[in-house]
Every structure is written in C-alpha cells, then in structure tokens.
Amino acid sequence: MRLGQTSIVHFASRFSASLLGFIATIFIARFLGSETLGIYYLVLSTVAWLSIAVKMGVPSAITKRVSEGNDEAAYLIAGGTIVLGLFFVISFLVIISQNRINDYLGYPAAEVVVLFLFVTLTQAVVNSVLKGQHLVHVSGVLTPIRTGTRSLIQIGAILAGFKIAGLFVGYTVGYVLVSVLGLWIVVRQFDAITTPTVSHYRRIISYAEYSWLSEIRTRAFNWVDVAVLGFFVSSSLVGIYTAAWNISVFLILFGGSLSQTLFPEMSSLSADENPQSVADLFETALSYGGLVLIPGLVGGVLLGEHLLRVYGEEFTQGSVVLIVLIVATLIQGYQRQFTTTLDAIDRPDMSFRVNAVFIVTNVVFNVILIPYFGIRGAAVATASSVFVSLLVAYGSLSALIDFSIPIGEIGRQWIAAGVMGMTVYAGLYLESTYGNVRNIVLVLVLVSFGAIVYFSTLLLISRRFRTTVDQNLPVDLPIVQA
Template sequence: MLGFVATIFIARFLGSETLGIYYLVLSTVAWLGIAVKMGVPSAINKRVSEGDDGAAYTIAGGTIVLGLFLIVAVLSLLFHQQINDYIGYPAAAIVVLFLFVTAVQSTVNSILTGQHLVHISGIFNPIRTGTRSIVQIGAILAGFQITGLFIGYTAGYGLVSVLGLWIAIRHFDTISLPTEEHYRRIVSYAEYSWLGEIRSRAFNWVDVAVLGFFVSSSLVGIYTAAWNIAVFLILFGGSLSETLFPEMSSLSADDDSESVAELFEAALTYGGLILIPGLVGGTLLGERLLRIYGEEFTRGATVLSVLIVATLIQGYQRQFTMTLDAIDRPDVSFKVNAVFIGANVLLNVSLIPIFGVVGAAAATASSVGISLVVAYIALSSLVEFSVPVGEIGRQWAAAGIMGTVIYICLQFETVSAIASNIAVVLILVGLGAAVYFITLVAISARFRTTVDQNLPVDLPLVRS
C-alpha cells in the first residue's frame, strides 16, 4: 500500500515524464538482471527446499550470481552511452547499482523461501517497499528530484538484503563449502528455470521496454501508473505461490502426487480471490483511480482495465508454472514460458506501433492467455487435478453484486475536485470490498471455513 501511495506522490510532484524515466531505468535493470541471475535464485530455492546441504547450495549459487553480475556490470559501463540514450537520462551507473542490490535481494529471498521461511521473506517485501517509499518521499521533499528515487530504491533493497542474509545464515545447521556436485545440481536446474526469469520479466517489462522506443516518456509514465494499480492486485497470488512452492517441492520429493494436486487446487481456488473483484472495480473506477495520480493520467483508463485482465490471467497461470517447477519439471515450465515470451514480444512489437499504450496492454493480456492454455495442457498430462469451477464462479458472482452496488452509487455522484475524487474512491473501494467479502461468505461454504480457521477469534456468522 505504501508503494502505491509513493507512486502517486512521485507522479503528482515530479510528473509523468520523470515517472516514465524512472520506470525505463527499472525496465533496463529487469532485462539485464536476467543475465545476472540466469535462473540461479530459483535453483537455490529448489535445492535448499529439498533439505540437504542448504549452505553449500547457497554458496554455490551465490558465487555464480556474483560472477555473472561482474560480467554484466563491466559491459553496462562499456556501453553506457547507448543505455543513457535509450533511457533519456545519464543512468548507466545507477543501472549497475540497481543490478547489484536486486541480485543480492533475489538470492537472499530464494534462500529464505527454500528454508520454508516464507513468513519472513513475505514480511521483507513490505519492509523493502516501505523503506524505499519513505526514503523516496523524504528525498523528493528535500529537493533531490529523480535522484531521490534512486536513493530510496537502493535503500529499500539494501536493507532487506542485509537482514535476510543474517537470518538465513542463522538457520543453517552447518556451513559447508560446495563441491562440484553442488554446482552441477544448481546449473542443471537453472538451465531450465532461467527462462522462468525471462517469463517474469516479459510479463512485467516487455511492454515498457518496447514503449520506450515508440512513445514519449510521459506516455510511459501514464502506462506504468496504470500498471502499478494492476500489479498491486496480484500481490496476493504471488504470496500464495511463494507459500505453497516449498511445500509442493517437499511433497514431490516424497512422491506424494495426490497432496501436490490438493495444494494446487487450493491455489487455483484462491488465485483470483482479489483479482476478480479488482477487475470489476478497476473497470468501473479506472478513471477516478488514475485521476489520483494527476489529471494527465486519466488517459490510461482503458489501459488499466486491460492490464487488470492480464494480471487476473497471470494470477492463475503462475500457479500452473509454480507447480511444474515444484514437481521438478522445469523443462516443461521452460516450454510454457517460451510460448509466453515469444507471443509477448511478437504481439508487443506488432501492436504498440499501431495502438500505442493500449496495444501494449492488449499484447500482454493476450500472450499470458495463450500461455495459460499451454500450461493447463502441460500440467494436466503430469498431475491429476480438477479446476474448482464452482468456487471461482462464486467469486465472480460476488464480484458482480459488488459491481452492481458500485455502479448504482456512481449514478448519485459527480467528481469535480481532486480532493473529493480521492474521498469518493476510498469510500467506494471500501464499500465494494465489504459487499464482495460479505457476499462471498454468504454463498461459499469453503470460503466461510477458510475464514473461520484463520481468524484469531470465533465469529459464529462465518461458520458453515
């Protein structure tokens, strides 16, 4: 939430052009970061989660990432002029700094997840975002402008990297140096999982990267503001994947395919819990949500709706590829990701020159939809599972009722000033969330049971 607020603050104080430059820097870091990581953090996660020689696998993976970083850093500085020309700002050195802190943080996070410390790595995400946001806002108010954005980003990632590494080391029973076998097993997994890294970057950054060649920094800023809202909704699905992966991995190692299937079906059940009402609410309130960033951002209302569709599909697709990785079939996940990347690049390059930012959003949604179909076919050939159509349908029904209430409320108000717009958005979002969850509790016995089991107090109204 604080990251969302910080983006609004940045947009209103520095404008869409500065926001666009900042996100072009992040896009460049994301793509160069693929060469730095090459799937190694995913391999560390997998091997550490298996329970043996965790420290040795960590050291093996960490030294590989460090070596790759040094190579990419040198090349980035050699070609600094090309990087600066693309971004439209002298940021090559900043790109190298960001590459380092993101590589360290990703590696540390993979260790914690592999150690089944998902609750800790999950806490670090808001700590990282909160630190980054607070420092960025403070630096902007102090007059640092775009430099304040760079300072805050580095501070956020640096803090959680140091804390996370300290905790991870304390949870190793013994510290042992890696052998050739440890390196071989890291590389054998990473040679497939690296495409998953590209797949993640493609979903988040292909559109922004291609937009950088065809539209102004201002339009990139408007697009990323809409993307920021859409991605905010997918956080729950991402947390669910991180939580279930080590459990699935452990069960798969014990050849317990039935329990893996049960966990996967649970993931599908709740994968769209937030995204489905988010799509309905985002479509109805899109222009008002973007007006919070500033009047110039309202041009992205259509883009926002399409991007929320993309994140909804991605929320389900992620559960499929996560399960493929957990059952030690990164080769199959590799093929699924290859389909997505190919479709995403092709559609973005084809649609952006014609339709601009709307084409970028449509390309992302279409490509992730294609990959979802491929992932379904691939996983169903390996694991017997059933799609919880009933539960997903009930979530759509609750979202439909929520949407109807919001639509009726919108007929009785007219937004004029920014202040009143913020008040209207907050009220309608809160009302919509209440209507959605109350309705879902009423119509879904499974959801009532889940709520009852996870609440710290007994509420008779939610019992089945």
C-alpha cells in the first residue's frame, strides 16, 4: 500500500510541477517575448549539459548506497565532496571561457550558468539521499514547491520590471528553498553523522562509473532527434515535432514515478537478501508501466489532430509523428523498469550497456532516416532505438533473475483502452455529425470522459487493479472492493 501511495503522490507532484511550469512559460513568452525566453532556455540547456560532467552519475550512486541502509551520512558526504570537486573544475572552465559562452547565449550570463549549476547540483544531491531513504514521495512534493516558488517569483519580478534578471532570481530561489528543506529532512533521518572512509568513496565511484551514462541517455532520448532535425528541416517543422514530443512525454510521468518509487525498495531487498528477491516488485512495475501510456496511445490515434490543433492549425500535420512518439514512450516506459531493476540489484554495468546501445542506435537511426523522411523519420528512429534497447535490457535482466511478464494484466489494460477508444470514437462521430464544438472544449471533454471510461472498465475486469486501488484509497469504497 505504501508503495502505491508513494507513486501516486510522486506522480501528482510531477504533474503539478509540469502544469505550473507550463503556465509560467506562457506568461514569460507573452510579457518578455521569444528572444528573452530563448536566452533563458539556452542558459538552462547549457546548465543541463554541463551538469552531466559535474554529476558523473554520483547522485544515482548516492541513492543506491544510501538505500542499502548503512552509513547514510558517510555516503552523502563522500558523494557531495566528489561532485563539489567536479563543480569547481567545470566552473573554472566556464569562467575562463565566458566570452565564448556569452556569445553563444547572446547575453552575458556565464556567471549565471555557474550559479545555476551549483544550485541544481545541490538539489540533485539532496534529492538523491531522499530517494535512498525511501522518501521518494517527499522528493516528489518538493518539485512543485520548487517550480511554484520559481514561477511566482519570476512572474512577480516581470511585473515589477526586472525582465530577464527576474527569471534568474526566481530560478535560484526556487532551487535554494527546496535544497534547504530537503537537507533538513535528510539530516533528521540520520542515526549518526559519520566520516566517510576510502571504502565509501570507492563504493560511490564503482557505481557511478556506470550510472553516469543514464543521464546522457536521458538527454539523448529528449534531444538527439531535435538536434539532428535542425540540420535537415525548417524550424517550423522542428516546432511541430517538439509539440508532438511534449504531448507524448507528458504520458510517461507515471511510469517514471513508479520506477523511482520502487528503486530504493528493490535496492534494499537486493542488499539484504539476493537479486531474485526483487522479482515480485519488478513484475508489479511491469503490470503498471503502461497504465497511462496504453490508453494514451489509443487516445493519440483518435485525438492526435485535435490535440495538436490546440497549438495551432499548422501543427496538425504532426499527427502521425505524435502516434509514433507515443509508441516510443510506451516502449520506454517498460524499458525503464528493466534498467531500474538492473541498477537496483547493483548491476550498473549491464544498465550501462543498455543505455549505450540506445544512444548509439538513436544517433545512427536519426542520421539515416531524417534526411529522407524528415520529422517522421526522427519519430521512427526514436521508437526503433528504444525497442532495440528494450530487447537488450530484457536479455540482460533475464540472465540474472527469473521473472514472468504479466501478460494478463497488460492485456486487460488494452481491453479497457479499447472500450475507451470506442466511446471516444462515438463522441467524435456525434460531434462531427450533429455538433459544432470548439476544439479545446472537445479535447477536454473527450479526454476526461475517456479517462473515466478506461479506469472504470479496468476496475470491472481487473481484480489486481481493484485490489491496488482499494489498498491505496484513504477510505473504503464498495465499488472497488476486490
């Protein structure tokens, strides 16, 4: 029950944070214009890529070692000092190269890059300890606090006339606030503050030397296709592709929350017993990995054009791209559960191999397909590379533990999605025949009604889903009693 509630809290927190960030972005764009917004996101992009060199997989290693339940403070100090040293090295390189960086950014913001790098690094380390302490829901709640604080300060600063400087201040304050709150919670959980030994450093580094590639994998999953598209298609087509990508990625939030929730539990079990002990949790992860993505795919097929029309009429030409990208995120949702389990049983070397396969195939497929098929080629390249990495992940994990694929539960999710699809299709038919509803209203109504139909159907046909819902509701409801 606790794991289910933790996943729901984490998912709701990430959803709220995404919504707050979306609202703030619209406000910034309308009041400061595209140029200022572009500079701001160039700074964030630069920080994101530099953070890979600063973190080097250490936060993931901290989560792993802390989740094992021994010497938590020592591992925090060891990991923190490693990333602090890397931060000083990267910051020095940024400062001596600030003229080139400022030219690239179009604004004198090299010092801001260093500041952002520090606050994001601090928050990442604190967050990694919270996850290792099985407080994933707490780390999730801190995300909308950070985003909400940042957004409110940025909007207030813009109204006060501070322009881009207000964006920088809001970002910094948001990260500092949650870092302080998170560190206070972390320290209260420690039984004792111990000094790290050489062994602690070695165990952090031994895990981090493989886990750092997962961060590059995340960047590749989000940005390789867009980067390659920039060489071959117009900026308008890149914009259409990005709009479709944002919709598809939104559907993967629940799967990410599930994997982050289960990781420390799997890690603890693996450390206390043996790798096979995590099999049940892994099968649970597979059971619910497509809970949102499967109906999302059916909905994308039926409502793709309508969803993209919310951005503007020209975006509807990306409807096929949207469908393919949702397929990619569906595969990614399952693949993530495999790599999370590999990391949890202390086999980051195999997770490293899976991530390396994805990165290489993603780059190669994009370079081959985009020149001939444009944005559709980029979508197919992403989906294909994720599928290849899923096959490698399956082979790697099946060699270590015995598990079964919950085909029955996944099949019931597809049946419920099919029932949902028929009702949505009926709604589209009725609207096209008898109505003249505004597109945004039609989308909201059909998405909401489709979600109700899907989850209601799943409650009726899936005993496991009814049991899960019943165990995680704060009150007893007869309708969900197993």
